[in-house]
Amino acid sequence: xxxxxxxxxxxxxxxxxxxxxxxxxxxxxxxxxxxxxxxxxxxxxxxxxxxxxxxxxxxxxxxxxxxxxxxxxxxxxxxxxxxxxxxxxxxxxxxxxxxxxxxxxxxxxxxxxxxxxxxxxxxxxxxxxxxxxxxxxxxxxxxxxxxxxxxxxxxxxxxxxxxxxxxxxxxxxxxxxxxxxxxxxxxxxxxxxxxxxxxxxxxxxxxxxxxxxxxxxxxxxxxxxxxxxxxxxxxxxxxxxxxxxxxxxxxxxxxxxxxxxxxxxxxxxxxxxxxxxxxxxxxxxxxxxxxxxxxxxxxxxxxxxxxxxxxxxxxxxxxxxxxxxxxxxxxxxxxxxxxxxxxxxxxxxxxxxxxxxxxxxxxxxxxxxxxxxxxxxxxxxxxxxxxxxxxxxxxxxxxxxxxxxxxxxxxxxxxxxxxxxxxxxxxxxxxxxxxxxxxxxxxxxxxxxxx
Ligand SMILES: Cc1cc2nc3c(=O)[nH]c(=O)nc-3n(C[C@H](O)[C@H](O)[C@H](O)COP(=O)(O)OP(=O)(O)OC[C@H]3O[C@@H](n4cnc5c(N)ncnc54)[C@H](O)[C@@H]3O)c2cc1C
Numbered sequence: 001x002x003x004x005x006x007x008x009x010x011x012x013x014x015x016x017x018x019x020x021x022x023x024x025x026x027x028x029x030x031x032x033x034x035x036x037x038x039x040x041x042x043x044x045x046x047x048x049x050x051x052x053x054x055x056x057x058x059x060x061x062x063x064x065x066x067x068x069x070x071x072x073x074x075x076x077x078x079x080x081x082x083x084x085x086x087x088x089x090x091x092x093x094x095x096x097x098x099x100x101x102x103x104x105x106x107x108x109x110x111x112x113x114x115x116x117x118x119x120x121x122x123x124x125x126x127x128x129x130x131x132x133x134x135x136x137x138x139x140x141x142x143x144x145x146x147x148x149x150x151x152x153x154x155x156x157x158x159x160x161x162x163x164x165x166x167x168x169x170x171x172x173x174x175x176x177x178x179x180x181x182x183x184x185x186x187x188x189x190x191x192x193x194x195x196x197x198x199x200x201x202x203x204x205x206x207x208x209x210x211x212x213x214x215x216x217x218x219x220x221x222x223x224x225x226x227x228x229x230x231x232x233x234x235x236x237x238x239x240x241x242x243x244x245x246x247x248x249x250x251x252x253x254x255x256x257x258x259x260x261x262x263x264x265x266x267x268x269x270x271x272x273x274x275x276x277x278x279x280x281x282x283x284x285x286x287x288x289x290x291x292x293x294x295x296x297x298x299x300x301x302x303x304x305x306x307x308x309x310x311x312x313x314x315x316x317x318x319x320x321x322x323x324x325x326x327x328x329x330x331x332x333x334x335x336x337x338x339x340x341x342x343x344x345x346x347x348x349x350x351x352x353x354x355x356x357x358x359x360x361x362x363x364x365x366x367x368x369x370x371x372x373x374x375x376x377x378x379x380x381x382x383x384x385x386x387x388x389x390x391x392x393x394x395x396x397x398x399x400x401x402x403x404x405x406x407x408x409x410x411x412x413x414x415x416x417x418x419x420x421x422x423x424x425x426x427x428x429x430x431x432x433x434x435x436x437x438x439x440x441x442x443x444x445x446x447x448x449x450x451x
Pocket of ligand 1: 011033034039041285
């Protein structure tokens, strides 16, 4: 029996993991990626012959789906665990925020406020009903447990960091989910935070998975933007790429919902409207390549709302600089609401604005330490899910027969990260295999496995 032909659209971590998982089960997979390389948001940039993450990427010690894939794809020897530290920048000062002692001495808060902040973190670990969290505005939840003072000093700047101006309308789920994920990096309250990185970034895993998938018969096409998903009689029958229709038995999209909406003119109108109305935060994220280290932290959270970037992330406090030719990498991200005009700023303007504030934060910084200032951007990063809109999350199996979809909208209440996306890939693969008949897929897998 001919194996079914499956098109996967999008070569980010989700698309590549799917290609690996489905080809492993004997399906004939072809992946189309618009860009020059695989990886998407988790892709790389080349500087001075070194591959580095476009955007800062860490793997948490609790990210078991990622670690399993790293092992299966044969790059476990390039995975490193490192204890990491974080700090806060408040009122012109840098404060460590790692140990219970740091916490008890954290000067921006008084003793009672520190106690309430601690209570919030513990409270999040015991709350397991995310649907309940989805009905509570994040601001109300945080003020109720932490109090107004802590909210203004700590939570409000962190919310601004993640949601820009869209924070008012988001449910408590987001901070709850983040607190639980971050606590997963510690074994108990007093232990150190552990994170992992892959030498040369997330792309190391993506490349290894793609090689495995190729060995299993998958095909990868780069610089191949899909122009349309061909739908006939309510059923997906192929894709149009380079002006040519390519027939497929099943099509899987891993694109952001508004992009997918544009590719399915013949899908039911209410489905297209649902996809098109999904809003996303974008990101503007300059990378400073430096000759020496700037701060002792992996991430420095910023409580000063006049500073346009919302954190200083020195990834070489996690990554050994020897893996990036001895450079020190500092990312200065700003998440952008859909209407934030900063998205239109040219790189020169971003540099001027960012560096003005950077000098104020680090008055002793020597500018001759800057080797490069590279601006990275992305339009569709984190979906914005306002309260009470759970019913607007589309299913993996779409109303168009033989069209499946997945993206960061479908992992709610998780936030976008490699762990959640690779788990989603496993769920999607299961549904696809069920649809094509797992028996057929299994028998094909054994045929392929024979020498
Ligand atoms: C600043 C930042 C920091 C982050 N930090 C972390 C972190 O520390 N840890 C972590 O786990 N995660 C992190 N993430 C999140 C992580 O990068 C994403 O959740 C994940 O990469 C999403 O993968 P994806 O495959 O779903 O989407 P994407 O990576 O967006 O992939 C979609 C792909 O589809 C392609 N495409 C679009 N249109 C078409 C078309 N018409 N035809 C063909 N292809 C098309 C795109 O080019 C892209 O390659 C971070 C993200 C950002 C932006």
